[in-house]
Amino acid sequence: MTPQVLQRFARLDERLEAVLALLHTGTHADIGSDHAKLPLRLIQTGRARRCIVVELNPGPLALARRNVARAGLDNQIDVRSGNGFSPLHPAEADSASITGMGAGTIAGILRRAEEGVLPPTLVLQPNDNPAPIRVWARESGYHLTDERLIDGYWPYPVLRLLRHPGPDLAYQDLPLAAALRYGPHLLREAGPLLAARIQADVLRLTPLAAPGRTAQLELDAAQDALKVIEP
Template sequence: MVGLSKRLLTIAEHVPQGSKLADIGSDHALLPVYLAQRGITASAIAGELNAGPYAAALKQVEEAGLRSFIEVRQGDGLEVIASGEVDVITIAGMGGLLIVQILTQGVAKLNQVQRMILQPNVGEEVVRRWLVEHDWFLSEEYIIQEDGKIYEVLVADRSEQAKDLNQSLYQERQIAGKTVNKERLIAMGPYLLTQADPIWIQKWQDELFKLQRIVEQLSRSELEASLQRQQQIQNEMIEIQEVIACSQKVKPSFK
């Protein structure tokens, strides 16, 4: 039986029993093989764009003796599936912008999909915003650290009440006296923000460090545009610092 990294295991734990899965950008097809070996998925499609990863995925499936359960297909994004063919989609290990591009280009293929489990390496904010705009409810989110890298896993479900659920999820709220608006919740995670996980705090402290470096670079310029951008970033840093401080004052209360 294959094993999974902590990152992929977090995704696997949220694939419902009996799912018809499409794993987009499957690489070595580790996730579909893991799920099939444990009887979690009824069927799976492992999608890969490039020839090398496609061949690696095909080899993994063949060696596991799972060709009757997992079909490896080569194609771009959701091109590898037909409408109504799967009910769960996983996309992991790529940037948020690319994930959004894949979902946007293949949005017609999502009509029967009930759950998406998305793991952007960067650009989580972009993915959350896409989910809101397309009436997907972010039911859970997780932050993990593995091999010195920090990852977020977003679990999104189809729901007839998605608009109302999203309105509630991203509604402006008070956290230890600090007003946190929709945009800040989308940026920092509506669940993660109130859980104040040490890994989440580390992620945003790292972000503050990056922003400070940008401020230092901008400060060397006397251009008005540079000064304005510097002020914008400094305001952003103050906002992040305040949210971190306030989130640490309260117990997890929004789940």
């Protein structure tokens, strides 16, 4: 691999660097990979032995193949055309990532995956409120083992899920609606980025709230979250 190619793929943006930091795996699948920069970095840093890139759209698919070829990593990164997890075989991947999509879209991709295809470790970076992903995880036997909030154009959440039996103790002793909306680990950390987001939600939702409205439920969750981070 030439120094120019290494330099070209040496850096990711902060949200993808956060995803990278939560992975150390054998075979990793990046779903909706777009440019394949995350799989390239996983191989280059030794955080994965093999990667599968899945992309549905022809333009990004061609870009991913071109980037992998330029990096000389065709023997370690397999680029496949397809939708969600459909190009994967059961138990083929040890981990998977989905980044840069809405949380509802990500949850839908996970729900549509055929039995046995989802790997035990998932790292997900939605572009909006991750509550649908947290709900899916609790229903589907995945525990939330780590989550981070990355400052950017807006705060980007990054979640690490691990398949595990039994209830997820991350939610223990927390108001459930607040934990699903803002994240149990993030609430316990009570970082300034999360605090600013919760306070902004309270200001935005207060004039909209009324009994029976969705805004009231969201405001209740935000106020409960404030009680956790500002006891």
